[in-house]
Amino acid sequence: MAKKTWNWGILGCGHIADKFAADLKFAGQAHLAAVASRSAAKASAFASRFGVARAYDSYEELASDPDLDIIYIATPHSHHHRHALLCLDQHKAVLCEKAFALNSAQVSQMIDSARRNNAFLMEAFWTRFHPSFVEALRMIQSGELGRLRMVRADFGFRGNQDPQGRLYNLSLGGGSLLDVGIYPVFTALCALGVPETIQAMAIFAPTGADQTLAVNFKYADGSMASLSSSVAFWAPVQAEFWLEKGFIRLNRQFNAPTTLTVCREGGAEQLMNFPAVPGYGYTAEAEHVMDCLDKGLVESPVLPLSFSADLMSTLDRIRAAAGIVYPEAEAR
Ligand SMILES: NC(=O)c1ccc[n+]([C@@H]2O[C@H](COP(=O)([O-])OP(=O)(O)OC[C@H]3O[C@@H](n4cnc5c(N)ncnc54)[C@H](OP(=O)(O)O)[C@@H]3O)[C@@H](O)[C@H]2O)c1
Structure with missing residues (x-):
């Protein structure tokens, strides 16, 4: 039918x-x-x-x-x-x-x-729907490389610095966190869940938007995440998962990855290619x-509302730790 x-x-x-x-x-x-x-x-x-x-x-x-x-x-x-x-x-x-x-x-x-x-x-x-991202999560969850111990992910690019534009204007939610920093945070949550402890530091633009951000997560089971973002400069835009018996890397740009690198303990890096997804x-x-x-x-x-709620409450905690404020949203 x-x-x-x-x-x-x-x-x-x-x-x-x-x-x-x-x-x-x-x-x-x-x-x-x-x-x-x-x-x-x-x-x-x-x-x-x-x-x-x-x-x-x-x-x-x-x-x-x-x-x-x-x-x-x-x-x-x-x-x-x-x-x-x-x-x-x-x-x-x-x-x-x-x-x-x-x-x-x-x-x-x-x-x-x-x-x-x-x-x-x-x-x-x-x-969340890209085949290589799905495969990375599958490999982590399968336990074939042991327990996941560290997530390292970044997203940076040199964005339009117009103070009225969406990237730098606080009244439009400007700053790196919600635009690109959300990708590393999303990745850590997919792989490790909601962290127990969060540390975060930001460099602010004159508009008050977080231009560059560094975030650390710590989990009760001893795993960690080290995440960074910027709308002021270019960065590798990769995500790495370090496990007990090897590592997995979602290669540039990891928000829409097409290749995955896997390195098993003592072995060489292996590149896995995935079929191109249509269009963008x-x-x-x-x-x-x-x-x-x-x-x-x-x-x-696959992407339940409870996940989006956890993601946003984690972003709230990062904002509190780094001192990022969207005044109009706070005033309401
Ligand atoms: N998933 C991804 O890969 C991806 C990539 C880029 C962006 N995004 C997300 O998509 C959203 C839009 O980003 P974008 O890059 O498309 O932004 P954009 O080019 O600035 O477009 C945003 C549109 O929103 C409308 N709008 C309504 N009220 C507005 C206001 N007060 N100020 C400015 N625009 C207003 C405008 O459309 P009209 O003038 O037609 O009403 C504007 O063209 C963001 O939340 C961003 O995070 C996602």
Whole structure:
């Protein structure tokens, strides 16, 4: 029997929305039916680029479009909470970009709303669906290299330093933590869980955004993680897992890895190649959402809401340790 076609909407027509729209074409069950921007001209231009039938100049109109099943939220971190609630209240399934929100209070409200409205909600953490990332987790969990003792991961790039831009503007959740530091933190949580102890230090930009961040985790079983991020300079963007009998490295860029290096105790490094994922690499997360909906699920078993809640509470603890504050979110 042919599988159902799911009608998608995209909320916010920025940089990542463009890539996601391009990748949806590779997902057989997906039909991009509508997009919305704060600007009518931008929405129309986006819609004509991707052959989309409906272009709205208001997010509210998109959320209330009765023909849409799933809405992908592609606005800055600071607006995910508001826009997720807008869509969930219309009983839409929601795939919301990372970082899920600015703090745990916002994430709790999003989860409550999804449960109240019996609507699907998932954080768009594409890394979790990449075959090499999945294989690294499988190898760690299998115990074939002994116990995992250390995770080392970094993500740095030289971002646009416009003080009003999303990367450096605190009112948009600017700084390295929520934009790229979240990847190393996510990886440590996937591999080791929520840490017992957190240390963190930041270098701040004049805007107050954390430009560069160093974080250490310690776990009750004696394992550790050493994580770093920056929006001011380039870094290897690799993740390493050090185990008792060898190490595994997700090679650059580990947020969308295509190769894995494994080194067993006393042996040489072995490179494992994985088949290229289509497009930019966002198809698998979209397919996963539709697979969950096919099965009548309101939550992903691979990326459950409890994981996103743990991730955000860990980010909150890092912020507290490093002195990172988003004043507008704190004031509410
Ligand atoms: N998964 C990934 O690989 C990945 C990669 C990049 C970014 N992201 C995530 O995606 C989100 C968006 O990032 P982006 O790089 O696409 O940002 P962007 O290019 O700045 O686009 C964000 C869009 O949000 C909308 N928006 C609504 N209110 C806004 C406001 N007050 N200020 C600015 N924009 C506003 C705008 O769309 P309209 O003008 O059309 O309304 C804007 O184009 C972030 O949360 C980021 O972490 C994920």
